[in-house]
Amino acid sequence: MTVESYRRLLGILFLWAILPLPFLYIVMPPFWLTAVAVGLFMSLRPSARLRPSGVVLNLIGVAIIIVVAAAGGIRVGPLRPLGHLLLLLTSVQVLMVSDRRSFLRAILLVFLVWVVAMTSSTHVIVAVYFAASAVLWWWAGLTVHLAGLGFSRKVDVSIPKPRHVVVAAALALLLSVPIFLVLPRLRSPWIAGRGGVSSVTGFTSHVDLAGVGTIRQSHQVAMIVRSVSGESIRSEWMRLRATALQRVTLDSWAPRGAYLVPENTNGLIRLHGDGWRLADTVELEIELVRPRRYLFLPVGTVALSSPVAVNMDPAGGVTLASRVSGPLIYSVWVARGNPPRADDPPTERAPRFVLDPVAQQLAKRIVGGVGSDAARAVAIQDYLRQNYGYSLTGMTQQRADPVSWFLLHERRGHCEYFAGAMVALLDDIGVPARMVAGFSGGNLSFDGAEAVIRQANAHTWVEAWVGENDRWSVFDPTPEGDIPTLSRPSGKERIRWATDWIQSAWDRYVLTFGFGEQVQLVTAMANGFEALLRRVSWRHLPWVLAIVAAPGVVWWLARRRRAPLPLPRRIRTGPASIAVERVVRQLERDGVDVPLCVTIRWIAKRARDLWPAAGAAIGELAWLAEREMYMADGPRFSDRATVRTLWKQVRQGMRQTA
Amino acid sequence: MSFADAFPGFRLRLTGWGIAYLVASVVLGLAAVNTGNNALMALLGLALGSYVVSGTWSRQVLAAVEATVGLPSEIYAGHPTVVDVELANTSGFFPAYGLVIRDPDGRRVLREFYLATRDRRRHSVEIVFPRRGWHEIGPWRLEVLLPLGFFLKSKILFTGRRVLVYPRLLPSSAASVRRGGGRRSPDALELRGREGEVTQLRDFRDGDEVRAMHWKQTARQQRLVVVERQRATEKPVFYVVDPRLEDPTDPYQLERFEHLVSEVATGLVRRLREGIHVGVVVGSLVVPTVCSIRRARMLLQPLAEVKAISAAGEAPPAVDNGRTMSFRVGEEGSL
Numbered sequence: 001m002t003v004e005s006y007r008r009l010l011g012i013l014f015l016w017a018i019l020p021l022p023f024l025y026i027v028m029p030p031f032w033l034t035a036v037a038v039g040l041f042m043s044l045r046p047s048a049r050l051r052p053s054g055v056v057l058n059l060i061g062v063a064i065i066i067v068v069a070a071a072g073g074i075r076v077g078p079l080r081p082l083g084h085l086l087l088l089l090t091s092v093q094v095l096m097v098s099d100r101r102s103f104l105r106a107i108l109l110v111f112l113v114w115v116v117a118m119t120s121s122t123h124v125i126v127a128v129y130f131a132a133s134a135v136l137w138w139w140a141g142l143t144v145h146l147a148g149l150g151f152s153r154k155v156d157v158s159i160p161k162p163r164h165v166v167v168a169a170a171l172a173l174l175l176s177v178p179i180f181l182v183l184p185r186l187r188s189p190w191i192a193g194r195g196g197v198s199s200v201t202g203f204t205s206h207v208d209l210a211g212v213g214t215i216r217q218s219h220q221v222a223m224i225v226r227s228v229s230g231e232s233i234r235s236e237w238m239r240l241r242a243t244a245l246q247r248v249t250l251d252s253w254a255p256r257g258a259y260l261v262p263e264n265t266n267g268l269i270r271l272h273g274d275g276w277r278l279a280d281t282v283e284l285e286i287e288l289v290r291p292r293r294y295l296f297l298p299v300g301t302v303a304l305s306s307p308v309a310v311n312m313d314p315a316g317g318v319t320l321a322s323r324v325s326g327p328l329i330y331s332v333w334v335a336r337g338n339p340p341r342a343d344d345p346p347t348e349r350a351p352r353f354v355l356d357p358v359a360q361q362l363a364k365r366i367v368g369g370v371g372s373d374a375a376r377a378v379a380i381q382d383y384l385r386q387n388y389g390y391s392l393t394g395m396t397q398q399r400a401d402p403v404s405w406f407l408l409h410e411r412r413g414h415c416e417y418f419a420g421a422m423v424a425l426l427d428d429i430g431v432p433a434r435m436v437a438g439f440s441g442g443n444l445s446f447d448g449a450e451a452v453i454r455q456a457n458a459h460t461w462v463e464a465w466v467g468e469n470d471r472w473s474v475f476d477p478t479p480e481g482d483i484p485t486l487s488r489p490s491g492k493e494r495i496r497w498a499t500d501w502i503q504s505a506w507d508r509y510v511l512t513f514g515f516g517e518q519v520q521l522v523t524a525m526a527n528g529f530e531a532l533l534r535r536v537s538w539r540h541l542p543w544v545l546a547i548v549a550a551p552g553v554v555w556w557l558a559r560r561r562r563a564p565l566p567l568p569r570r571i572r573t574g575p576a577s578i579a580v581e582r583v584v585r586q587l588e589r590d591g592v593d594v595p596l597c598v599t600i601r602w603i604a605k606r607a608r609d610l611w612p613a614a615g616a617a618i619g620e621l622a623w624l625a626e627r628e629m630y631m632a633d634g635p636r637f638s639d640r641a642t643v644r645t646l647w648k649q650v651r652q653g654m655r656q657t658a
Numbered sequence: 659m660s661f662a663d664a665f666p667g668f669r670l671r672l673t674g675w676g677i678a679y680l681v682a683s684v685v686l687g688l689a690a691v692n693t694g695n696n697a698l699m700a701l702l703g704l705a706l707g708s709y710v711v712s713g714t715w716s717r718q719v720l721a722a723v724e725a726t727v728g729l730p731s732e733i734y735a736g737h738p739t740v741v742d743v744e745l746a747n748t749s750g751f752f753p754a755y756g757l758v759i760r761d762p763d764g765r766r767v768l769r770e771f772y773l774a775t776r777d778r779r780r781h782s783v784e785i786v787f788p789r790r791g792w793h794e795i796g797p798w799r800l801e802v803l804l805p806l807g808f809f810l811k812s813k814i815l816f817t818g819r820r821v822l823v824y825p826r827l828l829p830s831s832a833a834s835v836r837r838g839g840g841r842r843s844p845d846a847l848e849l850r851g852r853e854g855e856v857t858q859l860r861d862f863r864d865g866d867e868v869r870a871m872h873w874k875q876t877a878r879q880q881r882l883v884v885v886e887r888q889r890a891t892e893k894p895v896f897y898v899v900d901p902r903l904e905d906p907t908d909p910y911q912l913e914r915f916e917h918l919v920s921e922v923a924t925g926l927v928r929r930l931r932e933g934i935h936v937g938v939v940v941g942s943l944v945v946p947t948v949c950s951i952r953r954a955r956m957l958l959q960p961l962a963e964v965k966a967i968s969a970a971g972e973a974p975p976a977v978d979n980g981r982t983m984s985f986r987v988g989e990e991g992s993l
Contacts, residue, residue: 108678115686119697126697134704138805142755145675145807149756149769159772160805164753168805172711176703183699184691513696595864627728627742639746639778 001147004046006103009140010110011042014094016136017114018087020129026120027083028071035113038091050095057092064088083116100148107144124506134169185515200504201392202455205294205437207245207253207416209402215392215414218455218504219497221289222439223296225451228283228331232448235486237284237334238441239474240296240453243317244342244434244463247423250353251402253435258313269304271316272340276302281333291328293319296438298332299474300339306330315434316342325527342472346432346465355428356404363425373431374466374473380425381462381475384418387411390482418477419460432465436474441484456500457484574628574637579621579647583607586654600625614653617646664721667797667814676808683709712806715752720802722749723757723773725815727795732954735790735920736826745770746778756804759815767798787823790919790962794818824958825916825923858886894935894947896977897922899964900986901941906966914987915966922985923961930954939974939982940964947980 018039021032041048052060068084090109097103118130142160200218223240227233245253262269270276281302288295295310295318304310307330309321320328355363366383367376389412403424406417419435426433440459442451463472476483489497509517536544584594584603592606604622608615624638624646661668672680683705690698728742747754757770768781787793796818802811859872862882875883899922903911922938929936930951937947940960948956974984 111682115698115701118701119695121697130700130704134708138708141806142804145804146756146771148807149758149803160755161753161772168708168711168715172704172707175707175710176700179703179706180696180700183687183702185694510700511696513699514694630731641776642778 001100001143003097003099005147006100007042007046007049007097009143010094010097010103010106011039011044011046013107013136013140014090014110014113015039015043016133017110017117020117020121020126021087023123024117024120026079026116027087028080031071031084031087035087035091038094042094042097049098051098052096060092064092079116079120086113086116103144107140122507122511124503127506127510131169131173134173135166138169138172139165180513181518181521185513185518200455200508201458203242203437203439203458205242205245205255207420207435207437207460209251209406209416209420217392217497217500218508219501220455221452222455222457223289223453224287225298225442225453226285226287227449228285230447230449231282233284233444233451233486235441236339237282237298237300238439238451238453238486239299239459239461240286240439241299241316241436242294242296242438243313243319244315244436244472245460246315246347246434247353247427250400251420253420253423255317255437256313256315258311258317258319260312260314262310262312262318267305269306269310269318270302271297271304272302272343276333276335276340278303278333280337281335284332284334286330286332288328288330291320291324295320295328295330298334300335301332302335302340303333304330305332314344316344341470341474342463344472352427353424355424356401356408359404359407359424360428362407363428366425367429372466373464374470376429376431377422377426377433377462377464377466377473377475380422381477384422384477385479388413388418388421388479390414390418390479415460415478415482418479419462422462422475422477426462426464434463434472436461436463439484441486444486444488446488451486459484574625575640575643576621576624576638576646577628579643579650580604580625582647583618583621583650600629611650611654611657613656614650617649617653621646621650665813666817667799667812669799669810669812671810673803673807673810675806679705679709679806679808708806709808712808715805716802716809716811718749718752719747719754719757719804720800720811720813722752723747723754723800723802723815725759725798725800727798727816727819729795729819729821732824732958733787733821734824734827734923735787738784738786741783741785741795743768743781743783744778745773745781747773747775750775754802756802758801758803760799760801760812762797762818787821790823790825790916792820792963793823794820822959822962824962826920827927828917828920828924856885856887859883860886894937894980895929896937896939896944896947896980896982897926898939898974898977898982898984899941899961900974900984901964901967902969902971902973903966903987904969906968911987912966918985918987919961919964923958926957926961927951927954930957937977937980939977941967941974942972944975944977 015036018032018035021027021035022029064085068081068088071081071084086109090106090113093102093106093109097106114133118126118133121129139160139162142165146159201215202218202220203222225233225238225240243255245255248254262271284298286296295304295306297304297318304318306318308324308328311319311321313319363380366380370376370379388406391412392414402417403420406413407421407425416435423433423435437458437460439453439457440461441457442453444451459478461474461476461478464475465471466473580600580603587603587606587610588594590610592610594603594606600622604618607618611618621643624643628637683702686698686702686705689695690702724746726744726746728744730739730741733739743759745757745759753775754770754773757773759767759769761767767783770779770781773779785795796816797814798816799812800815859875860883862871862884866884870884870886872883872885899919901915903915905911926936926938930949930953933949935947935949936957938945938957938960941964943960945957945960948954976982
């Protein structure tokens with residue numbers, strides 16, 4: 001491998017390493033543009049070499065330090081100036097490559113640049129880049145090592161074979177998956193912060209605004225709602241309530257304990273007494289895909305039938321009394337018309353938190369001149385809907401009071417911010433209020449009798465105690481266009497969901513994969529194994545073992561070397577000699593007088609004269625036959641496959657000559 | 659098949675590149691665990707996965723590559739000997755890259771750039787043995803460094819094989835072939851004439867000499883007729899090599915003795931190629947005459963194995979049924 005080849009290879013690798021940098025915020029454009037220029041120069045003009053003197057190199061070093069310091073960026077984090085420094089140093093090192101040793105030194109820096117670029121990317125497309133990088137590094141590694149052994153690519157331009165490199169890289173990637181899954185997730189105390197800043201949408205019973213970052217929409221199915229009578233599902237039934245959350249701190253809400261055991265009459269739990277007739281309700285069947293803690297009940301549910309024992313909390317939330325694995329199907333009866341409302345009294349002992357003074361003034365300004373509590377609640381709801389925007393991004397800042405930050409500064413957020421802000425404002429003006437977590441909307445089937453609710457439909461809203469008559473009334477401060485609704489998805493939406501799903505899966509299972517997920521994985525595997533053991537009876541065990549062992553036995557049989565045959569049974573004439581005898585017979589058939597005692601070379605010469613097209617193959621056969629017959633240390637039989645191939649070539653040559 | 663059968667004389671050595679890779683992996687692992695960055699975890703997974711794939715690949719290549727070595731029937735000292743080495747990759751899945759075969763001294767004997775699956779390649783390796791006598795070729799080791807060069811794995815490709823190296827053959831100018839040899843020598847001319855009684859006339863057969871034609875009978879009978887004669891009684895020539903030296907430890911005398919053995923071997927080979935009966939007496943060993951080059955081993959082996967002895971040693975025996983030509987260091991006519 002020449003120096004030019006090394007320089008060109010390094011240029012290509014450098015360009016590949018810096019490929020993600022233009023799409024990241026980590027390195028400023030002048031720096032990655034410099035690196036691109038160096039990479040292109042090395043790739044396109046590998047023969048042009050720069051040999052700066054020691055003085056010039058020192059000046060370049062000083063200049064690099066000045067430029068990096070001038071570019072600053074330390075407030076973004078140490079990675080930016082370090083990235084600038086690394087890029088410039090690598091560029092100089094790459095330019096200075098003049099032999100194999102300097103190439104190996106430079107490639108380590110290029111590898112470091114690649115690591116920085118790779119690990120700073122969070123988009124799912126980086127998975128493709130990662131896989132392609134594996135192939136490229138394997139190819140580079142093989143090429144460089146072959147060159148190190150003194151082999152030149154001039155021998156064979158297609159070495160190493162691309163298919164070998166791709167297969168090796170694919171196997172390495174395949175192996176990296178289990179390694180990735182089992183590597184310990186032990187976060188060092190040196191690293192501050194909460195880890196990943198991305199999250200995905202989904203139901204949560206503990207709302208903590210301080211820890212929420214950028215959110216991706218997850219379209220994982222949460223539950224399926226079916227109408228038992230076949231009646232079309234209405235949108236007012238599709239606000240599915242888990243429970244009401246009580247404000248715990250300035251920025252967090254949590255449910256109350258579920259200690260009430262509901263009265264179960266003939267398998268039916270009446271949530272609002274016996275005053276409601278089932279004839280005036282519609283029965284819905286709900287299939288909860290992964291039951292955790294809560295059963296989700298449509299607003300207006302009067303009765304519930306659950307196959308497993310449940311408890312209730314004071315806020316009307318229904319929880320599972322024990323852990324349930326697998327999908328859970330339960331039935332609910334929802335009132336037609338005016339739905340019943342929760343009537344548990346407001347908690348007197350609820351903690352009171354003092355809102356930011358500016359936010360207090362805002363609350364007073366919103367409800368100024370409004371009389372009843374219900375009207376005040378509506379005023380706050382309308383104010384938030386009209387003056388604040390909906391967003392799933394940009395909430396990475398950690399604040400002591402995220403509600404005030406949302407109300408006074410950011411003015412955009414998702415449903416938890418809207419609901420949290422409304423609860424805080426109502427609290428401040430003395431109206432009891434609580435946040436409600438659950439789901440809203442869903443995707444209707446074509447006949448309208450079934451709705452699929454996804455994690456993206458998770459939603460929070462507000463219940464406010466606006467008087468003895470109205471009790472806990474429902475308010476939703478989230479802008480109407482951003483509340484998940486009941487609809488039929490279009491093709492465009494499905495495509496968007498698919499891309500969102502890929503990105504959210506990448507975020508959920510790769511970027512934010514942690515110790516909790518590892519525990520879940522082990523639990524799921526244990527459950528799966530347990531389920532398998534339950535299904536497989538001991539009667540089938542021999543068959544299972546036989547099926548499992550079969551590939552291993554076949555492999556062992558294939559690998560086992562055959563013992564040499566005992567001497568008397570071995571063929572004493574080698575395959576090449578037999579082939580030469582065939583050539584002799586063919587010569588005789590073609591009219592050549594072959595004496596009884598002739599040498600193999602004589603036969604080969606006559607055969608070559610007669611069939612020039614088969615000359616090379618005949619020569620090879622003759623050589624093999626001589627080896628079989630005249631080797632000093634005994635006969636050595638030729639490989640049958642080789643002789644077969646040669647004989648085919650001889651036949652082909654004979655036909656061509658004919 | 660046990661490990662020792664698959665990898666005779668297995669050796670494993672971590673390369674400098676392998677050390678760098680290991681250190682980098684450890685640093686990467688520390689960084690990944692410390693930061694909790696899953697991209698670093700994925701990189702670490704890929705690094706370790708590549709490690710496993712590379713190791714498995716090179717191991718399989720080492721197990722699957724076999725070699726057969728073919729030696730020529732005659733090996734002469736100082737003359738390039740072409741050894742035929744055939745490398746075969748018996749694996750159906752793993753191609754072999756960058757194979758290197760080294761001799762026991764660590765010198766590279768040959769290298770193979772790429773050997774596809776189920777493929778075989780032949781190489782010719784030139785070896786020069788400086789001295790006559792018994793030598794050992796090998797054991798040669800097969801080294802596999804690729805695909806990624808973390809470990810240098812090697813195994814014995816073939817165990818050592820003892821070969822007998824015949825004495826050095828001298829060029830015509832250096833060998834005094836006139837003594838008892840040469841085309842014009844009496845014993846050579848003895849076979850060239852048409853001496854001997856006529857035993858029969860017979861039809862010409864392929865391989866008969868033209869000089870044996872009986873032209874009169876051929877013309878008369880209109881078919882080729884040759885004369886078959888009884889061979890004249892031959893007096894074979896014996897080369898007598900006396901290994902006694904005045905001082906067997908003297909390098910100068912030893913060198914002269916070696917040259918003398920080479921000269922005798924040269925004369926023997928030339929005579930045998932001409933079909934002349936030659937025998938040899940080496941020390942106390944008398945080897946009867948042979949006349950075919952194919953049986954030269956009988957004469958050359960004692961010459962290859964002979965060692966100088968002190969002057970008090972046993973003298974070569976006398977040979978009655980032939981003419982003898984003595985060769986001894988220090989005698990007139992020899993070196």
